[in-house]
Amino acid sequence: MCRWLAYVGEPLLASTVILDAQHSLVAQSLNSPLGHETVNGDGFGFGWYPEESAPHSGPAFFHSIEPAWNDENLRELTRSVRSPLFFSHVRAAAGPPIQRTNCHPFRHENWMFMHNGALDDFEKSKRDLTFAVDPSLYPEIRGTTDSEVLFHLALTLGLKEDPIAAMEKAVRMVESVGHDHGIPFPMQGTVAVTDGVTIWAFRYSSARRTRTLFHSVDIDILREMYPDAERLTLFGSHARLVVSEPLNDLPGVFTEVPESTVAIVDAEGYRYQPFLDAA
Structure with a gap:
């Protein structure tokens, strides 16, 4: 489907993880051992909160339909941008066309959203789910992906007030509409949402066989584990x-x-919290 990463902490040069890590996101765009697809070359996105103004201003974006491994602008940008919170995503298109408006992450005011996975048989439920989006938000849907519709459903259902409750309501709606259309397992995916301060990372699928998701261990613990790893000095304590x-x-x-x-x-x-574990 796709691969993504999200960073929060002391301002970090984005290329540190997007370009320069052993299995960086750009490396995963060419070869993703744990991905549903090995190659994720159908465009990419990079969204970041400026170092001096986060989280009071909204995020900046760069999207392209070029493969991430072949885009010089991505290299130039990530080697220049330091940010306390950023998202990046490489896409393997599951159906919607390869166009810039279909590249993640998506944005609303100071919020960002990205998704790895799919709403199964989306063409069957697309009309019902899209028309459930609040009319004031509907004009903001610029692309054709199921992910962007899911984001705007969550916004409609209160994402800005309670991200976890809103995502629960949005996924329950996806499953309810999907079941009405005879789709046995409507939801698949990992989702990242942020307001510029906190990241909420969801791992859930209707079939309980969700795409992989990991987070790093506390950096101070890692320095004790690997005292000779010079690369760890690039990261702050948070x-x-x-x-x-x-x-x-x-x-x-x-x-x-x-x-x-x-x-x-x-x-x-x-911190962990169960998500729709009894759905």
């Missing part, structure tokens, strides 16, 4: 990463997020 798959092969650096779980990530660390 650096946190959520990723579709680990960025290196070092044992113990990344922990898998459990099935049907939301990981809440901020300067204080990680």
Whole structure:
């Protein structure tokens, strides 16, 4: 489907994880060992909160339909941008066309959203789900993906007030409409949402066989585990990463997020909460 990463912590040069890691996101766009598709070359996106103004201003974006491994502008940009919170996503199109408006992450005011997975048989439920979006938000849907509709459904259902409750309502609606159309497992995916301060990372699928999701271990613990790893000096004490798959092969650096779980990530660390585990 896709691969993505989300970072929050001390301002970090984005290329550190998007380009320069052993299994960076750009490397995963060419070869994704844990992905549903090995190659994710149908465009990419990079969204970040400016270092001096986050979280008071909305995020900046760069999207392209070029393969991430072949885009010089992505290299130039990520080697220049330092940000305390950023998202990046490489796309493997599951049906909707390859166009810039279909590249993640998506944005509304100071919020960002990205998704790895799919709403199964979306063409059957698309009309009902799209028309459930609040009329004031409907004009903001610029692309044709199921992911963008899911984002605007969550906004309609209160994402800005309570992200977890809103995502629960949105996914329940996807499943209800899907079942009405004879779709046995309507929802698949991992989702990242942020307001510019906190990241909510969801792992859930109707079939309980969700795409992979991991987060990094506390950086101080990693420095004790690997005292000679110079690369760890690039990260501050509050650096946190959520990723579709680990960025290196070092044992113990990344922990898998459990099935049907939301990981809440901020300067204080990680907290888990069950997500639709009894749906």
